[in-house]
Amino acid sequence: MTVFFTVLLTFLCCLVISSLIFMILLKKEIVDTPPNRLAHAAFIVLIGFSLFFAITVPSLVMYFAAITVNHFFGEYIIYGSLSDLYIFSVVVSILALVYMLILTAIVKGMTHVLTLPAWSAYILEFIFAWAAVYFSIQYVSNHIIENISIFQGGEILLSLFITFLFSGLDILFTNLDKITKEKLG
Template identity: 45%
Template sequence: MSIFSFMLVLLFISIVIYTILRKTDVVDEPPGAIAGFFLIFLIFFSLSFVIIIPSAVLSVVSLGVNFLFGEYITYDSLLSLLTFSLLVSGFVLFWSIFLVFIGKGISSLLRFPKWLTFVLEFIFSWIVVHLSIKLVLNMKIINVSIWDNGTLILSFFVSFLFIGIDYVFTAFKQRNQNTQEHA
């Protein structure tokens, strides 16, 4: 039931985003109701994709933490774990939007070296993931429990994985730009 509610919230957010885009004249008047519906569906699909990928990663990392370190994370069913992952991903996405603007703004104003920027991004992402996990666990709407230092371990591995992927992607993108400039 909570996954269905989550999808309805995403649909509502998509409608609000579409309405804001129409009011600010970013999107022109669609040629018909079907085009407007498809644009809302595209926004909904994009939001769902942005939340489902981290949810899947969080679920896999949760299973990996249980496999490597023992039963730190207990859950009734795989659906409970997926619901937990969806809620955590939703909170992380919400807070990450603010942190990206603040973090990138501060690092560009103070001209931090790249290595310090990545360290700060890791620390901020770890804090956001950790607090989101704690928040979802304290809501007590799903049957997932994390024992002892499991939240620290889980949030560390999730943050490390995403920052690592971001670092590799940035280096790959920079290498492609350098080869295109020299060609």
């Protein structure tokens, strides 16, 4: 299976999931009935593309992070082909996304209820994000995809590398958003 076929299959799965989400939103009357079929299809494609983007970007980052870890730190990750590694990164990113949504809600609730300072919230978010990525990598490599072998040090190294990347990107985009808001208003 090639990387292109995997990306195409992921996009089609996201479209199916988005159509189910749209039907649930219609049934619960959260959204109104679209005026025509083109608007109906456009809304489904919009939801599907958003899901696809939320899954593909982290999986590509994880894919390149795994290749980078192998290149710079040695052969921690052994894979049969690059498409196996990409499928592994897609599955890990989906599982980590689900874990992170739950854990981020817990952290936000804890910081709101306990009125924790911002630096402790960042530390808690980093720890929970690292745990989500680490346990996702461990579960997928041990139970779902057998073509990928990651040594114990490789799981820790890859999960730390990915968590630092995403934490840094989060801080960067948050600061860029603040700068943009200050310039505009």
